[in-house]
Amino acid sequence: MTPVQGKLLTNINYPSELKKLNENQLPDLCREIRDFILDVTSSNPGHLGASLGAVELAVALHYVFNAPDDKLIWDVGHQAYAHKILTGRKERFHQLRKHDGISGFPKRTESEYDAFGTGHSSTSISAALGMAIASKMQGEQERQHVAIIGDGSMTGGMALEGLNNAGVSNTNLLVILNDNGIAIDKSTGALKEYLIHIQTSRTYNRLKNITWKILGKASKYGPNSQRIVQQIENAIKGSLLKKSNLFESFSFRYFGPIDGNDVVRLTKVLKDLKNIKGPRILHVMTVKGKGLKEAENNQTVYHSPGAFDRKTGKIIDEKCPGKQAPKWQHVFGKTIIELAEQNEKIVGITPAMLSGSSLNMMLQKMPHRVFDVGIAEQHAVTFAAGLASSGLIPFCNIYSTFMQRAFDQLIHDVALQNLDVVFCLDRGGLVGEDGATHHGAYDLAYFRSIPNMTVSAPMNESELRSLMYTAQLPGQGPFSIRYPKGRGVMPDWKTPFVEIPVGKGKMLHEGKDVAILSIGHVGNFATEACKVLAEEKTDVTHCDMRFVKPLDERLLHEVFSQHSHVLTVEDGSLQGGFGSAILEFAQDHGYGAAIKRLGVPDRYVEQGSLEELYRECGYDTAGIVQAVKQMIRP
Ligand SMILES: Cc1ncc(C[n+]2csc(CCOP(=O)(O)OP(=O)(O)O)c2C)c(N)n1
Numbered sequence: 001m002t003p004v005q006g007k008l009l010t011n012i013n014y015p016s017e018l019k020k021l022n023e024n025q026l027p028d029l030c031r032e033i034r035d036f037i038l039d040v041t042s043s044n045p046g047h048l049g050a051s052l053g054a055v056e057l058a059v060a061l062h063y064v065f066n067a068p069d070d071k072l073i074w075d076v077g078h079q080a081y082a083h084k085i086l087t088g089r090k091e092r093f094h095q096l097r098k099h100d101g102i103s104g105f106p107k108r109t110e111s112e113y114d115a116f117g118t119g120h121s122s123t124s125i126s127a128a129l130g131m132a133i134a135s136k137m138q139g140e141q142e143r144q145h146v147a148i149i150g151d152g153s154m155t156g157g158m159a160l161e162g163l164n165n166a167g168v169s170n171t172n173l174l175v176i177l178n179d180n181g182i183a184i185d186k187s188t189g190a191l192k193e194y195l196i197h198i199q200t201s202r203t204y205n206r207l208k209n210i211t212w213k214i215l216g217k218a219s220k221y222g223p224n225s226q227r228i229v230q231q232i233e234n235a236i237k238g239s240l241l242k243k244s245n246l247f248e249s250f251s252f253r254y255f256g257p258i259d260g261n262d263v264v265r266l267t268k269v270l271k272d273l274k275n276i277k278g279p280r281i282l283h284v285m286t287v288k289g290k291g292l293k294e295a296e297n298n299q300t301v302y303h304s305p306g307a308f309d310r311k312t313g314k315i316i317d318e319k320c321p322g323k324q325a326p327k328w329q330h331v332f333g334k335t336i337i338e339l340a341e342q343n344e345k346i347v348g349i350t351p352a353m354l355s356g357s358s359l360n361m362m363l364q365k366m367p368h369r370v371f372d373v374g375i376a377e378q379h380a381v382t383f384a385a386g387l388a389s390s391g392l393i394p395f396c397n398i399y400s401t402f403m404q405r406a407f408d409q410l411i412h413d414v415a416l417q418n419l420d421v422v423f424c425l426d427r428g429g430l431v432g433e434d435g436a437t438h439h440g441a442y443d444l445a446y447f448r449s450i451p452n453m454t455v456s457a458p459m460n461e462s463e464l465r466s467l468m469y470t471a472q473l474p475g476q477g478p479f480s481i482r483y484p485k486g487r488g489v490m491p492d493w494k495t496p497f498v499e500i501p502v503g504k505g506k507m508l509h510e511g512k513d514v515a516i517l518s519i520g521h522v523g524n525f526a527t528e529a530c531k532v533l534a535e536e537k538t539d540v541t542h543c544d545m546r547f548v549k550p551l552d553e554r555l556l557h558e559v560f561s562q563h564s565h566v567l568t569v570e571d572g573s574l575q576g577g578f579g580s581a582i583l584e585f586a587q588d589h590g591y592g593a594a595i596k597r598l599g600v601p602d603r604y605v606e607q608g609s610l611e612e613l614y615r616e617c618g619y620d621t622a623g624i625v626q627a628v629k630q631m632i633r634p
Contacts, residue, residue: 003039006032015062026263034291042310047078049289056263058082064270068112075149077105077118087113097433099608119437122156132171152183155374167251175281180288185354252281260284331461333358345393351380357397381409388419400428400440415452422471428482429571435607441600445576454479455549457520461491469497503550511539515563519578529624560591565631570599
């Protein structure tokens with residue numbers, strides 16, 4: 001469907017044009033932007049719910065502030081579609097998340113209006129504080145710095161670290177807490193309870209009204225309004241608001257909550273707040289999925305719904321002929337339930353990715369054995385260590401890209417104490433349209449550097465089940481299993497679980513010309529490549545190594561003693577990953593074979609479909625065929 005531009009949006013490409021509108025035209029513009037987002041994302045899917053909810057925020061912020069000189073820092077950045085549309089990217093918006101198109105997240109190289117690159121959560125306050133302090137040091141006293149952060153992202157430790165630091169900084173920092181009461185799944189934890197309390201407390205509401213009255217006067221006096229601000233402080237001093245407001249305790253001036261989908265009111269309030277110096281927080285309430293009934297009613301699914309019918313809002317099922325294999329994440333979700341039914345020590349942990357990881361399936365069956373700890377990867381890992389040190393077997397399911405947050409916890413809290421924690425790393429390898437911030441490229445490299453850690457990657461879903469079974473057997477120590485996004489082949493659900501001896505690879509095909517050593521799902525590309533090469537009379541050995549650590553040394557000695565050309569294939573960083581481990585093995589044992597490595601190169605790979613990205617990085621079937629040919633016929 002061609003995106004329709006309403007009569008206001010047609011004339012707006014940059015904030016300077018937005019500023020020409022009257023305040024009372026802003027609600028119409030918001031409607032037009034929403035329609036435009038829906039037109040595009042119905043056929044070219046993206047992060048829908050958060051962006052629909054933040055349209056008024058983007059419009060009001062660009063109306064009141066003076067970006068790019070003032071800095072707007074969007075946390076996670078998945079809610080910033082309206083911001084993109086208003087800052088020079090409207091005509092390219094239909095290429096959202098496409099190969100060579102525009103990123104789904106703010107990105108400094110894409111636009112000067114994207115003050116800070118994001119994708120992972122809870123960074124906005126720290127980054128905005130850094131900018132605010134830099135402005136102060138550079139004598140830019142009037143520049144504004146605004147961090148826009150959701151209630152879910154506020155549960156991340158970094159956000160609280162940022163608040164703690166910022167509260168005493170005396171900088172021009174405004175934090176907008178965009179509270180829609182939900183992360184991807186239902187929000188969890190004490191902060192959520194607290195935010196609900198603030199909205200409903202009568203004392204707060206009474207004090208809030210006093211504050212707004214005084215604040216209204218402040219804006220008339222412009223930048224010289226500090227005296228009036230002092231009145232606000234006095235009004236709330238000693239009151240419950242001062243004593244028990246979490247954000248006031250961090251030395252922020254707290255304002256709100258107000259309706260963040262009321263663009264006119266929001267604009268007025270932001271104008272008022274612009275004239276106040278120092279760290280401030282504005283708490284706004286918004287509706288995730290605003291403007292599309294289905295998205296408002298089913299906020300988890302419409303966080304990132306895939307393609308949907310523009311008229312009805314109903315999600316269009318993926319077309320897939322024949323019997324469709326389940327997603328890898330569903331195989332994990334189903335298997336952990338089977339294992340937990342047999343082994344009462346097993347518990348599941350997720351940092352705010354209940355449905356993304358499919359741990360929601362276990363939550364339904366065994367609610368007391370699943371823990372959604374909020375967007376808190378570091379805490380998730382150390383929490384797992386605590387559970388394991390008391391005899392439980394936690395399956396800590398974290399997307400590969402988010403696991404990066406918890407590197408020290410892996411080393412210091414889990415592996416050093418050799419605790420039995422199972423790490424299931426979903427979205428291992430390239431992830432497609434989410435792009436550079438989300439590719440799970442590094443886990444194989446950094447996990448293999450950690451002593452005591454078993455590092456594995458199944459080639460197919462049946463192997464995933466066997467590895468999960470193996471990992472929960474007694475005394476395995478820390479054990480990681482990484483698997484990709486998407487679907488593979490139908491697993492063998494009926495076969496009883498089998499143990500895979502730790503460090504044991506599998507010879508899939510014996511040949512003589514070149515040996516291919518693969519790890520994980522890309523072994524399937526290698527299998528296809530073997531077939532293509534066989535037709536051309538090239539006879540290739542192929543081993544699914546299954547473990548990066550420990551390596552199957554017996555199998556490797558066999559391979560290296562019989563082949564002078566070895567090709568490694570992985571869906572992960574070439575720097576320090578599986579191929580590097582094979583190079584080290586060959587060097588350590590004096591093998592002189594020519595070794596070529598395929599994997600993610602030493603640069604950031606941008607967004608695109610998985611097929612496009614595998615091709616770009618050269619380790620799809622065609623890439624493997626080509627590499628083998630080059631090795632034997634250089
Ligand atoms: C470190 C990290 N962990 C997990 C995620 C996955 N993630 C993306 S958006 C999101 C929910 C954010 O909730 P909130 O801040 O309330 O924003 P909303 O989507 O509700 O607007 C999560 C968990 C992430 N981006 N970064």
